[in-house]
Amino acid sequence: MGHTHATRAAAAFSRRKLLRAGAAALGAAAFPMPAIAQSKPFSGVTLHGASFQHRFFTLLQNYIPEFEQQTGMKVDLQLSAFPVYNQQANLELSSGGSAYDFVNVTFILAARWVAAGLLSNLDEFTQDANLTPADWNPKDFVDGAQVPYRDVKGATFGYSWEGGAMLMGLSRMDLMEKKGLAIPKTFAELQQVCAAINGTDNVNGIVSFQLHHWCLPPYIQGFGGNIFRNPPADIMPMLNSPEASQALDYYANLLKNYAPRGVLTYTEDQARQSLLTGRSNIFIHSSSWVTPILLSNESKVKDTSRVVRMPAGPVRDCPASNSQGLGIPKNAKNKKAAWEFIKWALSPEISMRLVKEHGHSSICRRSVIESEDYRKLNTVNGQDLGALYLEVLELPAKGENYMAYRTVREFPAVGDVINKAVEQVVTGQLSAQDALKAAQDQAVANLRRAGSAL
Amino acid sequence: MSEEGLLDAGRRRFNRWALAPSLIILFAIAVLPALYLLAASFTPFQLTTPGSATDFSSPLRNYRLLPGDPRFVNSLIVQAKLSFWGVSFQVLLGMLLALLLHVRSGFVEFARTFFLIPMVLPPIVVAVIWKLIYTPDISPLYYAASLVHVTLPSLTSSVDFALISIIVADTWEWLPFTFLMVLAALQTIPDEFSEAALVDGASRIQIFYYVTLPFIAPILLVSAMFRLIDSVKAFPLIFLLTGGGPGSLTEVTNYYAYLLAFDTNEIGYSSAVTVVMLLLVASISLGLVWMGHRREAVS
Numbered sequence: 001m002g003h004t005h006a007t008r009a010a011a012a013f014s015r016r017k018l019l020r021a022g023a024a025a026l027g028a029a030a031f032p033m034p035a036i037a038q039s040k041p042f043s044g045v046t047l048h049g050a051s052f053q054h055r056f057f058t059l060l061q062n063y064i065p066e067f068e069q070q071t072g073m074k075v076d077l078q079l080s081a082f083p084v085y086n087q088q089a090n091l092e093l094s095s096g097g098s099a100y101d102f103v104n105v106t107f108i109l110a111a112r113w114v115a116a117g118l119l120s121n122l123d124e125f126t127q128d129a130n131l132t133p134a135d136w137n138p139k140d141f142v143d144g145a146q147v148p149y150r151d152v153k154g155a156t157f158g159y160s161w162e163g164g165a166m167l168m169g170l171s172r173m174d175l176m177e178k179k180g181l182a183i184p185k186t187f188a189e190l191q192q193v194c195a196a197i198n199g200t201d202n203v204n205g206i207v208s209f210q211l212h213h214w215c216l217p218p219y220i221q222g223f224g225g226n227i228f229r230n231p232p233a234d235i236m237p238m239l240n241s242p243e244a245s246q247a248l249d250y251y252a253n254l255l256k257n258y259a260p261r262g263v264l265t266y267t268e269d270q271a272r273q274s275l276l277t278g279r280s281n282i283f284i285h286s287s288s289w290v291t292p293i294l295l296s297n298e299s300k301v302k303d304t305s306r307v308v309r310m311p312a313g314p315v316r317d318c319p320a321s322n323s324q325g326l327g328i329p330k331n332a333k334n335k336k337a338a339w340e341f342i343k344w345a346l347s348p349e350i351s352m353r354l355v356k357e358h359g360h361s362s363i364c365r366r367s368v369i370e371s372e373d374y375r376k377l378n379t380v381n382g383q384d385l386g387a388l389y390l391e392v393l394e395l396p397a398k399g400e401n402y403m404a405y406r407t408v409r410e411f412p413a414v415g416d417v418i419n420k421a422v423e424q425v426v427t428g429q430l431s432a433q434d435a436l437k438a439a440q441d442q443a444v445a446n447l448r449r450a451g452s453a454l
Numbered sequence: 455m456s457e458e459g460l461l462d463a464g465r466r467r468f469n470r471w472a473l474a475p476s477l478i479i480l481f482a483i484a485v486l487p488a489l490y491l492l493a494a495s496f497t498p499f500q501l502t503t504p505g506s507a508t509d510f511s512s513p514l515r516n517y518r519l520l521p522g523d524p525r526f527v528n529s530l531i532v533q534a535k536l537s538f539w540g541v542s543f544q545v546l547l548g549m550l551l552a553l554l555l556h557v558r559s560g561f562v563e564f565a566r567t568f569f570l571i572p573m574v575l576p577p578i579v580v581a582v583i584w585k586l587i588y589t590p591d592i593s594p595l596y597y598a599a600s601l602v603h604v605t606l607p608s609l610t611s612s613v614d615f616a617l618i619s620i621i622v623a624d625t626w627e628w629l630p631f632t633f634l635m636v637l638a639a640l641q642t643i644p645d646e647f648s649e650a651a652l653v654d655g656a657s658r659i660q661i662f663y664y665v666t667l668p669f670i671a672p673i674l675l676v677s678a679m680f681r682l683i684d685s686v687k688a689f690p691l692i693f694l695l696t697g698g699g700p701g702s703l704t705e706v707t708n709y710y711a712y713l714l715a716f717d718t719n720e721i722g723y724s725s726a727v728t729v730v731m732l733l734l735v736a737s738i739s740l741g742l743v744w745m746g747h748r749r750e751a752v753s
Contacts, residue, residue: 023681084715087501090719094504119749192731210697261590262608264700270591413718423700427613449519450500450720 017258042337043072050070050078050364051104052085052182054324056162059358062371073337093118098331101338105158105325110148110383111232113327119157120328125339126156136343137367142390144365145323145395148407158325159346161365165392166218166320168310169290170280173302183308187222187250190282190311194258197281205258205279209271211417212422213252214404216283217322217405219247222313227405227414235410236454239418240433240440243315248432252425264423276300284310286322287389288362294380295359301376309392318402319392361386364393413446486731495729499722505723516726526727529707530734536621536682536706537685542624545678548632549670553662555633556640566637573630581694584623588695592639615703623691628684632677640672672746679742686735707731 051057057079060329064075080088088105095112107114113119125131126138131307141159149158170176175197178348184190194205208215214365217227217289225243229236238244255263268289275283275293283290292298293305310319324345328338344350351368353358361378369386378386405411420436420442430438447454458623464588496513501508551569555562572580588610599606609619617746651661689708692698698705698713707727714724 087716087719089519094501096504262588262611265589265608265612265696270589276593413720416713416717420699420701423611427611427700429613429703445523446718449723450497450718451506453501 006375007440015132020098040072042334042340045073045334045337046076047073047101047334047337047341048076048078048099049081049102049338050080050083050085050089051326052267053079054162054327055360056354056362059354059360060350063350067341070344071337071340073340093329094141096331098207099327100329101332101334102326102328102341105149105327106163107322107324108411109147109409110158110325110342111404111411114149114151114157115232118330120330120332120335122156122159122328122342125336129341131336132343138348140348140365140367142347142366142369142393144321144394146325147401147403148323148395149327156328159342160323161346161387162324162362163364163393164286164288164320164322164362165389166284166286166310167290167388167392168282168308169275169293170273170282170308171293171303171307173306174196174304175200175203175281181440183306184311184420185309186209186311187219187313191250192283192399193256194254198258200245204280206254206258206282206284207259207266207271207274208255208283209265209266209285210264210267210419213418214320215413215419216247216251216422218284218310218318219313221246221316221318221402222245223250224313224315226409227418229409231404232408235408235452237440237443237447238416239414239421239436239443245432245436247313248425252432255422255426256305256364264426278304278393285411286320287385287392289359289440292387294383294385295378305381307385307388309388312444316393316402319395320406321393321396321403323393344434361389366390371405387451410447410452413450414443417442417446426430457540457674469632474689491725492729494722495725497722499720499725501719501721508718516723517730518728519723520730523635525702525710526707528702529705529710532617532638532702533686533706535617535622536704537682539621540624540628541678541681542689543621544629544681547625548677549635549636549674550631551629551633552636552640553666556637566731569633571628573634577627579688580692581690584619584626584691584692588619592724611700613700613703616700618698620688620691620695620704623686623695624685627691628681630683634671635677639670647672672688675742675746677683678737682742683735686731703724711741 002358006306014027020070027312030294044319061077064077072426079085084105086106086109088327089100089106090095090109092099093103095253096118102110105119120426122138131137138156138159140362143161145163146156148158148290168184176183176193179196179200181193182189183294185195196205199203220226220243223246225241225247226238228234260280263271268285271280271285271290272289274280275290276296276299287307291307293301294307328335328342332338346365347365348365351363351365352371353374354363355368356375359377361374362367369390374386376386378384378389405446417439421430421439424430424435424438425432429435444454456731494507495516495608497509498506498512498515499509538549555566555569556733575583587593588608590606590608595604607615647665648661651665656664686706686708688706689712692706692709693712696704699711708731709729711724711727714720
């Protein structure tokens with residue numbers, strides 16, 4: 001009796017199972033799901049990533065649930081303040097930790113992390129057709145933005161999610177036209193325009209901000225000098241060169257004579273505000289700080305503004321640029337899952353959505369920057385800001401990578417003494433030559449103290 | 455052992471157990487970090503150099519480098535200037551204000567409360583207030599000056615005024631502390647002393663010098679000591695107002711230590727700077743305490 005019952009139950013179970021399986025098969029045939037959702041290959045994986053706080057990640061977080069739904073993995077993204085993140089990530093990677101599956105490869109740390117072998121070679125992922133479809137196209141990333149993430153052999157250790165290109169914003173073209181002044185294209189013309197406009201209609205000729213180690217190097221390079229002898233291979237500081245002295249004299253003269261009172265204590269925000277209200281005519285800084293004169297609702301000078309390339313020096317033309325990348329630590333636990341995330345976050349589709357849905361234009365995919373949609377959104381008063389951004393971002397990859405000085409770990413110690421030297425010259429404490437001689441001595445002492453072999 | 459002795463021993467044991475949790479917490483939050491700081495100062499710890507945190511091969515290297523570091527030496531001089539002038543003004547003006555407002559009047563008593571506001575504000579708020587005052591574009595001070603056709607220089611980026619502007623802001627913030635301390639001391643002086651002096655024909659200045667000052671002198675000393683120790687912590691003002699500049703004119707030692715640790719990642723060297731600063735502050739404080747004891751012993 002018991003046995004018969006059991007047999008019947010087994011038969012019923014089998015029939016039920018069969019019916020269910022049939023229904024499922026029919027359902028699947030009627031409503032096919034995307035391949036990735038069918039497999040959910042990373043189901044149960046929690047991906048740990050870290051970066052500094054940035055608008056890109058704030059926007060990306062809106063889309064991450066879609067990615068989690070598609071792949072089945074959970075994304076734990078830790079965002080910290082810029083210096084805090086850099087310290088944490090530096091310590092984590094240097095000590096061979098495996099807490100993070102993907103990290104932001106900060107521009108200023110890129111060369112060291114790549115050279116020290118702290119990151120995974122991403123070519124292993126991009127060259128595997130099973131891991132990366134052809135339409136993801138790694139060559140679509142702007143070459144200039146990718147330079148910091150390559151080693152000497154050309155292997156790639158990061159893909160850039162953010163680009164910055166130094167541009168010149170002019171807020172009072174009306175005043176310039178009245179005075180018959182053209183947009184300055186050389187350092188000499190820049191000085192002439194600043195002198196001619198300064199004081200007219202209470203407008204300052206130029207505005208800048210505290211970060212002189214970002215603002216000054218394009219002038220040093222423009223006059224033919226450099227920060228280090230041949231970075232990243234030779235990091236002997238070259239601050240006491242005649243070219244650097246000439247550049248510091250030139251830059252200090254602009255700040256002393258044509259900038260607002262107290263410019264030495266100006267933050268980026270203050271400088272931007274001075275430009276947007278038309279209190280200062282010229283501001284030379286990254287695109288995201290300068291283009292708001294044309295794009296932001298805060299701008300009171302939209303009709304009289306232009307955004308152009310910064311003037312070229314008598315010897316070279318080196319507008320600063322930078323980028324931030326995503327990479328996978330060498331000891332990460334979930335490398336394939338991390339690559340899946342990077343691939344998704346930096347896909348042309350997500351990049352385009354960021355541009356179209358949020359107006360976030362500082363992305364590094366060439367196909368998106370050159371797209372019609374991008375151009376439409378970033379062309380103001382006939383000025384194609386995307387083309388300008390792309391032009392500058394590409395420069396370090398054409399010939400010498402003049403931005404290499406900024407990607408070596410020794411730079412912060414040298415940047416700090418550059419800031420001091422600029423302030424000393426602008427306030428008349430020292431001549432450019434003396435300030436740079438002292439800066440050179442201090443930079444060499446700092447680097448030796450930090451263990452660099454010079 | 456007598457019954458009383460046993461009771462005492464039991465009480466002592468109980469006291470030790472009762473104190474133990476506090477001491478353990480104090481050890482964890484105060485002593486351990488200080489020991490870690492001391493240990494780090496014996497290493498060339500750099501965030502960008504793996505293994506440097508545990509490299510004790512040359513423990514005194516950082517300390518040997520300090521005297522030859524011009525920025526460190528300059529930072530000590532700047533700190534000395536800031537502390538001397540800041541504390542002097544705070545003690546002097548706080549005392550004068552207390553003497554001025556030591557009157558029995560409902561209005562004055564009400565007004566005294568307002569003088570305490572700067573002291574209870576968070577330091578970063580004080581820094582923001584003074585940032586607004588010192589920023590030429592938005593400052594009421596600069597606006598008022600422009601109305602009378604006076605062009606003020608940018609105070610925080612001026613070679614002549616940068617340190618003074620920090621001293622002024624620091625004095626504004628901490629003058630109420632000395633004011634409060636001296637006022638409390640003044641209220642403990644019996645009226646009979648000054649009345650007797652007045653009857654004897656003493657002038658107001660003589661009463662202050664021979665009667666009031668001896669009473670408030672210990673309080674002035676304690677206030678000065680507290681303010682001297684605290685003056686080393688003028689970090690938010692410098693961070694927000696001058697960034698240590700122009701050049702290194704307002705770069706005090708703790709700001710330099712901050713730059714070393716968080717700008718250039720030199721944790722080991724920064725720790726050595728901090729340990730030296732800690733020792734200097736501790737020596738000055740102990741010196742002042744010793745002077746106080748000596749004065750008491752003499753009197």
